[in-house]
Each structure stands twice: as structure tokens, then as C-alpha cells.
Amino acid sequence: MVGALDALFKPRSVALVGASANPSKLGNVVLRNLLHGRFKIYPVNPRESEILGLPCYRSVLDIEGPVDLALVSVPAQSALAPVRECVKKGVDVAIVTSSGFRESGPAGAELERSLVEAVQGSKTRLLGPNTMGVFVPSRRLDTLLIPKDKSRRPRRGGIAMLSQSGAISVSFLERAAASGLGVSACVGLGNKADIEENNLIEYLGDDPATRCIALYLESFADGAGFLTAAGRISADKPIVLLKAGRTAAGSHAASSHTGAIASSSDALIDDVLRQAGVARAYDEEELIDIAKALSLTGSIRGDRICVVASAGGYGVVAADYVESKERGAGLRMAQLSPETRSELEKVIPEFSSTSNPVDLTAGVTDAMYDAVLGLLQRDPGVDGIMMSLELQPPNVTSKLVEITERRAISEGAPIVVSAFGGERTSALIRVLERRGVLAYPTIWRAVRALQALAERGAYLKRRKTRSEDPR
Amino acid sequence: MVGALDALFKPRSVALVGASANPSKLGNVVLRNLLHGRFKIYPVNPRESEILGLPCYRSVLDIEGPVDLALVSVPAQSALAPVRECVKKGVDVAIVTSSGFRESGPAGAELERSLVEAVQGSKTRLLGPNTMGVFVPSRRLDTLLIPKDKSRRPRRGGIAMLSQSGAISVSFLERAAASGLGVSACVGLGNKADIEENNLIEYLGDDPATRCIALYLESFADGAGFLTAAGRISADKPIVLLKAGRTAAGSHAASSHTGAIASSSDALIDDVLRQAGVARAYDEEELIDIAKALSLTGSIRGDRICVVASAGGYGVVAADYVESKERGAGLRMAQLSPETRSELEKVIPEFSSTSNPVDLTAGVTDAMYDAVLGLLQRDPGVDGIMMSLELQPPNVTSKLVEITERRAISEGAPIVVSAFGGERTSALIRVLERRGVLAYPTIWRAVRALQALAERGAYLKRRKTRSEDPR
Known part of the structure; x- marks a missing residue:
């Protein structure tokens, strides 16, 4: 199967059965999506001699060279003949895109069985039917049935x-x-x-x-x-x-x-x-x-989360979601070490909380975020950090993006950012995402991500224990 | 209390204690937010004679006319004196914005008690402390501590x-x-x-x-x-x-x-x-x-939901969320009437499903959405409609916005739209929202909205039954 699947993911040649010269037809949309691919492309349509500057073939059987992948983009009732030709040609993978098969009732199921019989015992494998096909950006392979501008x-x-x-x-x-x-x-x-x-x-x-x-x-x-x-x-x-x-x-x-x-x-x-x-x-x-x-981010090593926020309310909502088993992630709120707490006291505002959640209040500055994240990342009792980021405090600037990025990729507990708000906040999340920082637009989605990372960490640990266990 | 609260929501005059001439100070930000309000505004600051073109007062006691609302925007330790002056002046509501009170420990709690004692027995009521204040767009009353551009x-x-x-x-x-x-x-x-x-x-x-x-x-x-x-x-x-x-x-x-x-x-x-x-x-x-x-939308009359989608996968995810009690809304999937189903057969594509979820397939058109929504809205067995809207099918145009809007405001079962995707989809949701159509960017959020509407409907029904019950 692996050989055949190479043809699906990195074909050297692709045939499109049902290629069309009419820009409003699917067979034209798909051909345009395929045009810039890193492979030879053969349009197949018995009624055309050329489409989009490419010579058109009556059938895959008329193509001289080998065909690794064939896209069969014709109505369900007409799909069997071209699939049989693919088998005869020795195509590695045929993709049948049309619907109207098993999902549509007994007649369609019969049609689908005939497709399967056609490839059985041959080297040709079938993807679908009833599929959008395949998208592989490294090869610029794009059989999706939708134009790129849509x-x-x-x-x-x-x-x-x-x-x-x-x-x-x-x-x-x-x-x-x-x-x-x-x-x-x-x-x-x-x-x-x-x-x-x-x-x-x-x-x-x-x-x-x-x-x-x-x-x-x-x-x-x-x-x-x-x-x-x-x-x-x-x-x-x-x-x-x-x-x-x-x-x-x-x-x-x-x-x-x-x-x-x-x-x-x-x-x-x-x-x-x-x-x-x-x-x-x-x-x-x-x-x-x-x-x-x-x-x-891969995983976090345990389930002890520290929440840091400049808005106390978000700290409370986050703590609820971290801890609740019924409506939440069922993780634990980390206990900060006495050393971390006394270091925190030196950098955060007077009325702020140094317990978890760490509340930076509206007096927060970029430098405070930087120092606090660094302290929390080094605390051995913290497995993951949930940072609720608010843009409204007066001394928060655009430098916070770089600070968060630097902290997120540094050693120590991984950071997940949450930021809820209007258009400026949405733009911030996009910037963080593009820099590879794990950022989400709500508290719950950020906590849910930490839960998935903690579960992954626990799985990897179980697996390691099992493989080290001599029994 | 109602009289006093009138002063909070529709004051005729507002004093700002702690008004500042320095644009980087909170007392300046708030003054600018207040400037366009439909009320008189009195800046109070003993060290200034004029701020932003307004005469400045040493104390609320120096203001000649009545003061309905006073915003006390000074540090916690300095808040008591101006609050006492508000009481003396006969201000209806004093808002103390600063933090550093009960939330910060015993000393702050003591400060807070002194504020409460200051207003006790007087006509002056206190909002806060530790609050952003109040925003009332009809009066252009905006005491929020954040500039509008932020x-x-x-x-x-x-x-x-x-x-x-x-x-x-x-x-x-x-x-x-x-x-x-x-x-x-x-x-x-x-x-x-x-x-x-x-x-x-x-x-x-x-x-x-x-x-x-x-x-x-x-x-x-x-x-x-x-x-x-x-x-x-x-x-x-x-x-x-x-x-x-x-x-x-x-x-x-x-x-x-x-x-x-x-x-x-x-x-x-x-x-x-x-x-x-x-x-x-x-x-x-x-x-x-x-x-x-x-x-x-207010409410829906029952819990029977019909899902309509052009993407079968979203129909399946929606059905799961409608029905599941553990991870979902615990509502019911509506049983469509035989009349509705036979009418649906006439308008939807051949291989589509006329049972619930109604699957319009990628062959969907604007007119098909229109007809199908109309049929579902008239089915007496449907209490609410969840419409999963996809922009990718080739025959869906921008007219769908008007069609959805018209159907959403017409008689019959209410419609909630869900649309998941990239930037074009986000823009669609914003357009629908601005036209007053209930639209959400994920299946779950749309189903959750239907759950809230069904719970509201059930509550109103229980309440009606109770009030009609002679016992």
C-alpha cells in the first residue's frame, strides 16, 4: 500500500478525467488548482483537444507516459468506465470525487461495489468515492473542488x-x-x-x-x-x-x-x-x-497549572476551568513555592495576589509580565502557564508580543495565552499565532489546550513506564 | 434607592474628583470620555483652575449647582475625604474607582468600612469601590477608565x-x-x-x-x-x-x-x-x-430542533450536540412531518436527505435555502432551526444574507445560524449579526444558543401554568 500511497501524496503525474474548458464547471476549477503543481498534468476529456493550454486526452489510455494519480471527476453513473481504464493503464491511485454512491441508497451502493470490483486484484487503489481529494502543499498538489479565492x-x-x-x-x-x-x-x-x-x-x-x-x-x-x-x-x-x-x-x-x-x-x-x-x-x-x-507545544509534564492575569475576573474564571471536573479540565492549580512567591512580591503591585492565580492588576507593565513569566517558568511546581492577556491596561504596549514570544519558546513551563475582546484583541491573537505562540481567544479554549497537553504528557509517561517495566 | 439610581443612569450633572490636566493620567482619560455626555460636567482638582477648557473646582463643595453623580478617582488612601464632601454636598451617587480596599487585606477592609460609614444615613449612595463605573450610551455617560481608541x-x-x-x-x-x-x-x-x-x-x-x-x-x-x-x-x-x-x-x-x-x-x-x-x-x-x-430571539416554544446544512459533516456534529445530554444541549431532533418531507423532496438535490438533519449537499443554491427554511419554519413539529451555513458551494451567492435575514424575522420557527471557516466566513457572520440574525462561528455555540432559547421557553411555560393554576 505504501508504494501506492506515495502516488497519492507525491505523484509525478496526475490525470484529470472530466477536465472542462468551461470556467464555471468543477472540471475546470480543479484543473486550475492543479496547474501549478510539481508534477505533469494530463487533462482527459473526449470532446476537447486542448484546455488551458494543455493538450487534452480522450482517455487515460491515450496518455503516453505513466500516470501515478488520476482524478475521476464525472457523475457517479459515469465513473465506472474511467476507473476501469485507470486499472488498465496501471494508474496507482484513482480518486472518485462525485457523490451518489453508498450514501445515497441501494442503487448508489451497487455502483460503489462495481468500482471496488474494478480495482480489486489490480495495482490500482481507490480513494473515495464522494471525496474532495487531496491537498499537499509541499508538492502544490491541490485537487480540492473549490477555487482558492473562495x-x-x-x-x-x-x-x-x-x-x-x-x-x-x-x-x-x-x-x-x-x-x-x-x-x-x-x-x-x-x-x-x-x-x-x-x-x-x-x-x-x-x-x-x-x-x-x-x-x-x-x-x-x-x-x-x-x-x-x-x-x-x-x-x-x-x-x-x-x-x-x-x-x-x-x-x-x-x-x-x-x-x-x-x-x-x-x-x-x-x-x-x-x-x-x-x-x-x-x-x-x-x-x-x-x-x-x-x-x-507537544505536551506538558504534569497537571499543575499556574494562571496569571491582569484582570482578576479572568483569573477566577480560569481557576474554575482548570479545576472543575464537571465543567472544566480537571487539572490542578499549582502551589507556588515560597521562593517564587517572595520573588513575585518584589515585582508585582502592592495589592496584587502572589498566590495562584497571580493577579497583576491594571497596573501591569510589559516588564512585569516578563519577570513574572520567568519566575513561574522556573518554579518546579508549575507544569504549565495559562496567561490571560488584556490589552486595556495603560502600560501594556506592543512590546508584550515579543516578550511573550521569547518566554514561550524559552526553557521552563510552556505558556498558553488567552485573550478575549474586540478587534484589537483578535489582531493580537493572530500576531501571536503567526509567531508560533499558542494563543486562543477565550479562557476555556486555552485551558482545554493545556488539558490536551497534560493528557499527552501523562500518556507519554505511561508509555515510558510500560516499556521500562521488565514484566 | 430608585431615585438615587436615576442619578447613576441618567445624571444631569457629573463631578470628577481627581480630574487631571496630564493626558497620561486616568483623571484625564475619564474626563475626555465624559466630555460629550448629555449632562453638566465639573472637574474637581485643587491644583488646577481649568482642564480641557472646563473650569476646575477645589472640591465638590465649591460647585454651585446640584451634583447628581460624583466620580471619585483618587488613590484608596485619599478617597474618604472627597466621599465625605459628596455626602455634605448631597450628591446622589458617589463612584469610587480605585482598588486597595477589601480585596487587598485588613487595612483596605478598614478603609472600605470608613467609606460605608461616611455615606450611612445620608442620601448619598456609593458604587464600588474598585469599579470601572458606568456606561450608558443613550446619555453618552462613560466613566470607564479606558480611552475609546483602546x-x-x-x-x-x-x-x-x-x-x-x-x-x-x-x-x-x-x-x-x-x-x-x-x-x-x-x-x-x-x-x-x-x-x-x-x-x-x-x-x-x-x-x-x-x-x-x-x-x-x-x-x-x-x-x-x-x-x-x-x-x-x-x-x-x-x-x-x-x-x-x-x-x-x-x-x-x-x-x-x-x-x-x-x-x-x-x-x-x-x-x-x-x-x-x-x-x-x-x-x-x-x-x-x-x-x-x-x-x-427571546425564546423558542419547545425543544425540537431541525438541523439544515449543505455539509453533511456539520449536520452530524450538530445532531450530536443537539441530542447529547453529557456533551451537548440535551434537546431533541425534530421529526419532520410527511408533508414537509414530500415538499422537501421537490426542492432538494436527488441524493440529499429529507430527514433531520436536512442535507442540501454542495449542490445547494440560494433558492433552495430559501424554500427549505420556509418549509421547516411552517412544520408544527419544529421549534427551532439550526442552519449550518457554508460559503464554499459554487452556487451560493451573497444574496443568501438577505434570504437568511428575511426568513429569520418571518413567522415560524426561529433560525440560528452557524458558520465555521476562515476570514470570508467571519465577515459573513459579522454581516448577519449586524442585520440582527442570530449567528455564531461554531456549531456548538449555535446549539448552545438554541438550548438557552428552549430553556427560556420552558420557563415561561411553567410560569404561565403556575399563574393559571388555581391552587
């Missing part, structure tokens, strides 16, 4: 995204682009008639560009296989999963979306995922929030 | 905000401004040495401009009084409360922030609030999200 793509980076929903992967990419987060690859799984998540997880496990894997799944192709694949990889690369269809209503909805079939109970899934070291997200925002934390 | 203020509207944290109220105002939400008043409660939340709730209950009250509290000044006040008002005006300090760590933090003392258990609070018809928020974002829903 949906921004992110830069190259360490997060791989696998998704059973095209829309969720596209909005994931948009959010990543907006946050300056980089992506190694994004693959739409569609109906998973052949290639499924486990094949891809195994492949990405060995991909040096991928540091973290984010998954949106409505069903497991093979639950045991997933746990094996995830368990093998998650020692090196964190995995975060949004498993939708966790209620009766959701799993009913999933069956008409991607033909997914409900599996085990949700609580059981929870338990098993934890054992395999897979972080769990419950929605589209948490998925990218956690992927961001795991790819940028 | 923190945008919202327009005039129906939400009143009372807060025991200055920073949380300021960021609430910034978020309201960014969303085009209007505010009737915002009051910083500070240490609540005299005027407390119940006085203000009673007052705002009779204020025709206020349609909804949002509260951030770290403690209840008088729990029984709160329930009485809230219960009386919440039949007409919804109340939403963020009660911080719900854990041991949070309530410890609250004690050093505003000197709040932990009261009852959190579960008890939950129960009692529900009986009084008070919605509960758990953080700064939920507080404004719920206030927005309650002030714009």
Missing part, C-alpha cells in the same frame, strides 16, 4: 488532516490559514470504499513532514486496526480525533452522509482512545485547537 | 450588563461592538460596599430600554434577595448569569479579587437559578452568546 489554503507545516467530510477539512484548512498554522497534507476519505484511515495513518506515521495527525471520522473502517495503527504512531506523533455520530441522532445522520455505520458505545470509544493515546475533540473548533497545541 | 464601545440597545470585574465588562462591550449588539447600560459593581446587584436588577427591571440583563458575579450580595429580584423580573426580561468562583480554586481567587466570600455549593446554585428563570453561563463568551440569543 477558500484560502494554509502554508506547508506539520499537521496532517484526514477527514470523512469535505466541508470540515476545507474549513479546517481555512482556519489553519487564518492562524498561520502549517499543514503537511489533507485527505478527504469520502466513503472509504478502498483506501481508509488506517492505511493513511500508517503512511503518515513514517512521513517526516507530519508531526501531528488530526482526524474527522464518522465511522471506523476497522476499529482494531485503528487502535493498532494509532498506538504504534502516537508515541512519536500525537493524534487527535473528532468522532462524529456519537449519539443516535448523529449516527443516523452519518449513515446518510457517508454511509457510515454506528459501531460501539461512545463511552467505550472514549476509553479505548485514551489507551491508544488518541486525544478526543468534540467539534470542528476543538479539533484544530488541540491539533495546534499538540503540534506547537 | 477599547471600542457598543451602540445603544437592549442588553444591560452588570459586572464584578471591570475587564470582563470591558471585553463584553468590545465584543458587543464587534457584533453590532446594542447595550442599554453597563455597571461595574466592584466590591459592592453599598449598591449591589439586586438594587440594580430591580432598577433595570423597570427600565424600558433594557430587554435582557447579563451578569458577571463572584459572590451574591444577598442570595435570597437575588432570587426574589430575578424571579420578579425574569417573566419579562431574561437574565443570564456568569457566576465565577464555582470551584474551591475559583472562589479562593475571587476572595483576593473582589473580596467575595464563597457561598453555597455550585449544584445548589444551579438548581435555584433554574427556578428563578436565570440562564447560566460558564464563561465570558457564553455570557455574551446567550445574552445575544435572549435579547434578539
